[in-house]
Amino acid sequence: MPRPQRLSDATILLLLIAIVAVFSIVTPAGTFLSLSNAESILLTASQLLILSCGITFLLIAGGLDLSIGSITIFSAVVVAKVMGALAGTAAQAADFHYPNLGVAITVAIVCGLLVGAGWGAVNGLLAVKLRIPPFIATLATGGIVLGLASVWTNGQNVQNVPLPFQSSFGLGKLFEVIPWSIVIAAVVTAVFWVVLSKTRFGLHTYAMGANLEAARRAGVNVRRHMVLLYVGTGALCGIVAVLDVARFSTASITSHSGDALSAIAAVVIGGTSLFGGRGRISGTVVGALIPAVLQSGFVIMDVQPFWQNVAVGVVLLVAVYVDQVKIRAQERT
């Protein structure tokens, strides 16, 4: 919402356009620059984008969540287990026969979202009620949640996810054109963009990160607001979990381990301040796309895979440096 963001938004967008332009030139025609590749890139970025929307709000408000990867895994386990258990007996599943498919899918999705939101509430209460710094609180819950998921599943991928869930939803497309993951990521992003930039809730989110005491004195219920942000982020983990189970027809304990840091990187690259009070969803969209674009481009260019990490790291450093310069410029006055 604050206007001075526009400059850095434009900078990061230009950087993305430049990266796309370079890859388009140096790769064989019809490989990188093609509709189907754009679809692959968006598909890869969609989960990160959804999680990054939650992290954008949290960072702006002065919070942090390192447990989103673990919550996603836990929720995915819930989704996969519930769906597998309700769809039919093990014997029926072995024949790929699922008598209660509709109920199973509906209940599993609801459970996944609720469990994600529930863990988010735990984070929120730890950070707000017990006043544990969010870095430590969510680091700890991340470990606990992942540990419980591991104990529950014995570290095994969860089996017996009904195959139609993957074939019709995970591999399915809206109007046979846009994969569902991308559609859902777009809807989530749009909702979060509107809430952040158009509503009282969004304004208060900025105010809390800019000056928590000022927001409190102005009558913002800062504690409830912060808890809600953690709950919302947890619910987003639930959404990603549903998409993950749909795509891979399993819940893997080892997936998503780097999600928290990837999301923070994407959000910061997109111009959101690590110090709170500043940030925009539009920047986050660009920030979440950059790693996926670099991955696709480097693979297609046949560049050593590790260069992708180098490139994302460099972009992240530049983004944080710009942020700090801004803060210093402000403190000087």
Add this chain to the structure above:
Amino acid sequence: MKDSADLAVRVRGVRKRYGHVEALRGVDLDIAPGEIHALLGDNGAGKSTLVKVLAGAVTPDEGTVEINGVPHRFTGPRDAQAAGIETVYQDLALAPTLPPDANLFLGREPARPGLLGRLGFVDRKAMRAEAATHLRQLNSKIQDLGAEVGSMSGGQKQAVAVARAAMWGSALIMMDEPTAALGVAQTESVLELIRRIRDEKGLPVLLISHNLPDVFRVADRCTVLRLGRRVLTARMSDVTSTDLIRAMTGADTLSPTGERAAEPR
């Protein structure tokens, strides 16, 4: 003595004890409508506790507070705000990454009409327009209404905070050391702003300050506290800075005009 209904603020016998320390020992205070009233006193005299009582941040153990003749008992800052009292704290309580309009309306954002408003949508256009009008009325020197408040000068930040108080206050504006951190030119513009609140909005201002020259330039009357009690209330035209310093340090409890400290006017 004036009828209490004619006073904007009337404080009587307010006591506040923190453990063994009695911060206020039966303080009285009278603020007339539309006056700039300075609150003076050495450190520990009870100024900030009295301000907190009026801001609703502290509930007194004893005593009464009347606003425009109506008795009030504040149990929180919201109560004081509801009674029309706004406070500009020394830290200004601004959100530095937000523009002036968002700061002016923080916590009281206007909703969009209709369904959108009920969904929590903010009417940014109205916010910006009202903020512009209001700032113009106070003749503040803020040009870019879209700039982050954090990027503004100290005087401009002060102006935003004062403007916010003036915008929402209807009974009293309190300012805690508004010029403490400012340079000469900026101090001048803040004092001008304080006068404008009185002249344009007709609101009384309670000014807490250590800076006697500033007080003499802007205040109509003053009250001096010492050790939790009122020792002097006088028109600025009736006292000299020596009188005030004596009152603050306890060298004399009588004003040069012979006015009794306990009796205003």
Add this chain to the structure above:
Amino acid sequence: MSFLARTHPSSRRNPMKRTIPALAASALAVCLLAGCGGTSSADDAGGGSAAGKKIVMLLNDQFDPYYLTLVAGAEAEAKKQGFDFSWQAPSTLDVASQTQLLQSVAARKPDGIIMSALDAKAMIAPMKQVMAQGIPIITVDADVADPSARLATVTSDGEAAGRLAAQTMDKLLGGKGKVAFEGYTPGTSSTDARLKGWQEGLKQTGLEYVAERYDATDLTTIAGTVSAVLKRYPDLAGIFTNWTNPTLGAAQAVQAAGRSDKVKIVGFDASPDEVSLLKRGLVAALIIQKPGDMGSRAVSDLAAYLKDGTKPQSVSLDAVVATQENINDPAVSAYFYKAGKK
């Protein structure tokens, strides 16, 4: 107590970075302690039958199906021999914590130890120390460089398995076509060995090796990489993956690109997911090592030694190939990894 903290799972063999919290770890530690601490201290008399003897297995992961299958094989054999059997895994993948774990286990004087060595050189000295106390060690899955630091070793040959993957791909593609690799980031000996064997094996074939990509464990990232490889090589004919997650991710990406009928995936490991993909024809073949056989072999070797001092022969077990044709053959399906039950 430090022992509690040391039972975190983690894996040298399979690339899984995990943080298991103290809570879960302690719960597990309690189970493990209960499992291994119940018997009386060992008598040094020794000799005679294996019945009642205590053996302890030290592994690198508690949850990996590969290790669970290994444990299951060892446990079954131990039961047959009448051993008192327990197993443990260290918290972090470093030599120091494995050394500590080894020493604390040795201090309880078991009759024999079966372990997977975290480092081929650094573990030599601590293992020799334990051997010198008269506790025999058999290494399993991963050996040390000095044969005198253990009694014998039972490993499975990762390089040979990689070569087998290349031969399998060659056969599937009829000797020609473009192939790619997607696997775990280099630096882990087991997955590295499979990649090395695959690279060597490919030289004996007419296949064209166009892309070699690595990722960590995340399925979405893996699928993204494979999607881009598919984009770059529209005529790609085969993909080899060197552990479970790339197999799952590659299958998803190929399916999403609508090229399941054109791209053959040769996967690695035999977790239930992978077997399901094989059943459905989304994976053409799985290269399967024999962790269960390793476990039972190590225990029976130890039993023979404890009985009459027979010095066991070190062995390296080969891998099997599962395809849709032989999927129901018990000689093959016996090697599918167990879904984790402890």
